[in-house]
Amino acid sequence: MVKKVLTVGEILVExxxxxxxxxxxxxxxxxxxxxxxxxxxxxxxxxxxGTPAAIVSRVGxxxxxxxxxxxxxxxxxxVSGVEVAxxxxxxxxxxxxxxxxxxxxxxxxxxxxxxxxxxxPAADALFDSxxxxxxxxxxxxxxxxxxxxxxxxARIKARGGTLSFDPxxxxxxLGTPGLRAALDEVLAQTDLFLPSGEELFLFTDASExxxxxxxxxxxxxxxxxxxxxxxxxxxxxxxxxLDVAALSVEELDPTGAGxxxxxxxxxxxxxxxxxxxxxxxxxxxxxxAVTVLGPMEGTSTRAELDALCRRTxx
Amino acid sequence: MVKKVLTVGEILVExxxxxxxxxxxxxxxxxxxxxxxxxxxxxxxxxxxGTPAAIVSRVGxxxxxxxxxxxxxxxxxxVSGVEVAxxxxxxxxxxxxxxxxxxxxxxxxxxxxxxxxxxxPAADALFDSxxxxxxxxxxxxxxxxxxxxxxxxARIKARGGTLSFDPxxxxxxLGTPGLRAALDEVLAQTDLFLPSGEELFLFTDASExxxxxxxxxxxxxxxxxxxxxxxxxxxxxxxxxLDVAALSVEELDPTGAGxxxxxxxxxxxxxxxxxxxxxxxxxxxxxxAVTVLGPMEGTSTRAELDALCRRTxx
Numbered sequence: 001m002v003k004k005v006l007t008v009g010e011i012l013v014e015x016x017x018x019x020x021x022x023x024x025x026x027x028x029x030x031x032x033x034x035x036x037x038x039x040x041x042x043x044x045x046x047x048x049x050g051t052p053a054a055i056v057s058r059v060g061x062x063x064x065x066x067x068x069x070x071x072x073x074x075x076x077x078x079v080s081g082v083e084v085a086x087x088x089x090x091x092x093x094x095x096x097x098x099x100x101x102x103x104x105x106x107x108x109x110x111x112x113x114x115x116x117x118x119x120x121p122a123a124d125a126l127f128d129s130x131x132x133x134x135x136x137x138x139x140x141x142x143x144x145x146x147x148x149x150x151x152x153x154a155r156i157k158a159r160g161g162t163l164s165f166d167p168x169x170x171x172x173x174l175g176t177p178g179l180r181a182a183l184d185e186v187l188a189q190t191d192l193f194l195p196s197g198e199e200l201f202l203f204t205d206a207s208e209x210x211x212x213x214x215x216x217x218x219x220x221x222x223x224x225x226x227x228x229x230x231x232x233x234x235x236x237x238x239x240x241x242l243d244v245a246a247l248s249v250e251e252l253d254p255t256g257a258g259x260x261x262x263x264x265x266x267x268x269x270x271x272x273x274x275x276x277x278x279x280x281x282x283x284x285x286x287x288x289a290v291t292v293l294g295p296m297e298g299t300s301t302r303a304e305l306d307a308l309c310r311r312t313x314x
Numbered sequence: 315m316v317k318k319v320l321t322v323g324e325i326l327v328e329x330x331x332x333x334x335x336x337x338x339x340x341x342x343x344x345x346x347x348x349x350x351x352x353x354x355x356x357x358x359x360x361x362x363x364g365t366p367a368a369i370v371s372r373v374g375x376x377x378x379x380x381x382x383x384x385x386x387x388x389x390x391x392x393v394s395g396v397e398v399a400x401x402x403x404x405x406x407x408x409x410x411x412x413x414x415x416x417x418x419x420x421x422x423x424x425x426x427x428x429x430x431x432x433x434x435p436a437a438d439a440l441f442d443s444x445x446x447x448x449x450x451x452x453x454x455x456x457x458x459x460x461x462x463x464x465x466x467x468a469r470i471k472a473r474g475g476t477l478s479f480d481p482x483x484x485x486x487x488l489g490t491p492g493l494r495a496a497l498d499e500v501l502a503q504t505d506l507f508l509p510s511g512e513e514l515f516l517f518t519d520a521s522e523x524x525x526x527x528x529x530x531x532x533x534x535x536x537x538x539x540x541x542x543x544x545x546x547x548x549x550x551x552x553x554x555x556l557d558v559a560a561l562s563v564e565e566l567d568p569t570g571a572g573x574x575x576x577x578x579x580x581x582x583x584x585x586x587x588x589x590x591x592x593x594x595x596x597x598x599x600x601x602x603a604v605t606v607l608g609p610m611e612g613t614s615t616r617a618e619l620d621a622l623c624r625r626t627x628x
Contacts, residue, residue: 024327025377026381027346027611028345029344030329031342032341032342032344062421063337063420064420067338067339087424088424089420106378106403108406110401111426294341297341
């Protein structure tokens, strides 16, 4: 049976500064709007690989929402659960890279259309028809999104579905009231955990990667994939450890790479692929994403991933 | 006595598409963020002319808010009444010109920081220290701004102050519940009415400009200045009519021209200048504004207005 993947979370547009520097204190050249939002990028990547995919979210009745709906639809994502909210504005993120590669953001998310995502009848129907849920930490930090994400989790788990969890947490939101409890609730039901770098230690007492992974496996998480960006990735399950080096590509824009990696790993994992193959393709998806400007512009088809692997390995 | 001008209303950033076309359905080159918001542009123009000026508004604790506060302060505007709201986002407007010169917008205002502007102690102090209030219709269309604008009006009028009123209404917001009543309440107390084009007819039964102006004068409005963009402007009071042709300049970006015109007229009017001189300078301010890209970039000092007049008239 082909499994359908659901995610619940923010849909945004991203506006990218084309010069490097410290933020947005003066007018400057920009490019955008690009379709964005970590859960949206993730699910776009899932859809592009031909895996059935859907997202529950909310956009404004504006060009920014239309742009995202059009892109997701074109890439095979079921957008029936995306509510179009008249009188509200689609969320946005402005990003500018500094010379040291770090990023400065101006977000409009909490008070945007996707800051509150009620369970519409269409969303409810997706809770019944999807087999796997992917949750990102940002959805849990938003009071208006959290309940919907947790409801989806309860419903899909009750029907025997699986959960992947990517903390995807900016440090500045960790103090959000109620976030920690929600994270713990989600982690306890996680089948596949996808932390980036230091996020591996969010839920452990261990201070060393292997010990942290073992601690999480001991708590019932089946499999862990640690994303370390340009330093590669690692897969850990009971009795199995796999490492993959990052592909050598020219980095243009890393935004969205982790989400593309995750969407690819989950697609292959759900289809029953060996973790080694899943890791291999996810790695290629992350590598390809960083070579393209725009957060969702670098999601990949299977053919694009195969082509990249041939080029970088041959 | 030198009079101090207050306005209450939105502070925004504006992002401008650098190509012409129909909106924001695909990534494209942009430039911004520019300081913006019609009341902010108006008051920046007042401040630049050296007239005491203040604004009551609200921005997010982000670069977009800082950019506006910095600009307004540099141009002499008292920003003590601008609340910086942590956890909210400064309002924004994306604008793209179509080939026919019309504009497509994507707004984030109602749910942005300036969508709700409570009366802070600092705002309250400005109600006591300012002598003139300028109200724009957009402030009355927002439930979270209207009460503050009307409170400012009541307080300043009670102290013998004056009111200028620029409807500045996009047709699509005219149906906003409660807007009509608020507009009528404000018009009834207006000393100087500054409609653009067809807005002259918003509050009259007349269908012809002179009859409409006469009807408004008959209802107690002291003076009317009708802004007709590139077709010039007209001043009407009991027994006096003045027309001024638009200056011949190359139009680059008309956004903000009406606000610059209004800020200049009000500055000269409050200083006791003859309406003819006020109209002359306001006309120059509007002309200069259209030659500069960015809504607030084209506000003018007295010296800049004098220079433009010498150039275009000599």
